[in-house]
Amino acid sequence: MQKLLILILIVVFQSVALPQDRKINEVQKIFIKIEDGLNNGNTDKFSNYFGDKTYLSLSNSVTGYYSQNQAFYILKDFFSVNKPIGFRINNQVIEGNSPFASGTLKYVTKGNRTSSSVFISLKQINSDWVITQITIN
Numbered sequence: 752m753q754k755l756l757i758l759i760l761i762v763v764f765q766s767v768a769l770p771q772d773r774k775i776n777e778v779q780k781i782f783i784k785i786e787d788g789l790n791n792g793n794t795d796k797f798s799n800y801f802g803d804k805t806y807l808s809l810s811n812s813v814t815g816y817y818s819q820n821q822a823f824y825i826l827k828d829f830f831s832v833n834k835p836i837g838f839r840i841n842n843q844v845i846e847g848n849s850p851f852a853s854g855t856l857k858y859v860t861k862g863n864r865t866s867s868s869v870f871i872s873l874k875q876i877n878s879d880w881v882i883t884q885i886t887i888n
Contacts, residue, residue, distance in 0.1 A: 778845045778873060781880055782852050785871055789838040789856055792830035798823040802874070802881035809887050810867050826885070833858045838869065849874055849883075856887060 781800055788796030801819040808814045809829055817825060835858045843852035851872040858865060870886040 775845050777880060778850045781873060781882075782840055782843055782845075782850075782871070785852070785882070786838060786840045786854070789854075789869065790835060792833075792835040792858075794823055794826045794830065797882070798826075800873075800880065800882045802876065802883060805882055806884040807886075808884075822882075822885075829887070833860045836864070 785797045801822045804816045805822040806816050813825055837857040840852045840854040853870045856867050856869050867887045872884040873880050874883045
């Protein structure tokens with residue numbers, strides 16, 4: 752009887768833990784794609800995660816909510832002027848319903864090296880994770 756109870760507890764624990772682990776893995780994969788895209792100035796790497804309304808706040812004074820298409824082109828334009836030379840996520844919180852990450856983007860603008868703080872947040876809508884905010888200031 753005791754072995755059966757232990758087996759039931761293991762099965763119940765695994766059924767609770769596995770969806771949480773899967774969520775964490777999905778979120779980590781998205782943050783890796785975003786990190787890679789920002790590091791190379793390649794918006795294509797993560798643009799499929801933009802939601803219907805993604806909030807952008809950029810150092811070039813662009814601020815507001817944008818559609819998936821608009822967000823893609825705004826960031827693409829931003830990176831055509833501000834050439835990334837490095838980006839690394841140095842803080843992330845992946846638990847909860849609104850995971851977020853932050854880091855520092857180093858880039859060249861008009862021949863000058865500069866850096867900006869970056870903040871990215873996600874939200875799960877239905878079963879899909881979407882980027883709700885990107886701030887580069």
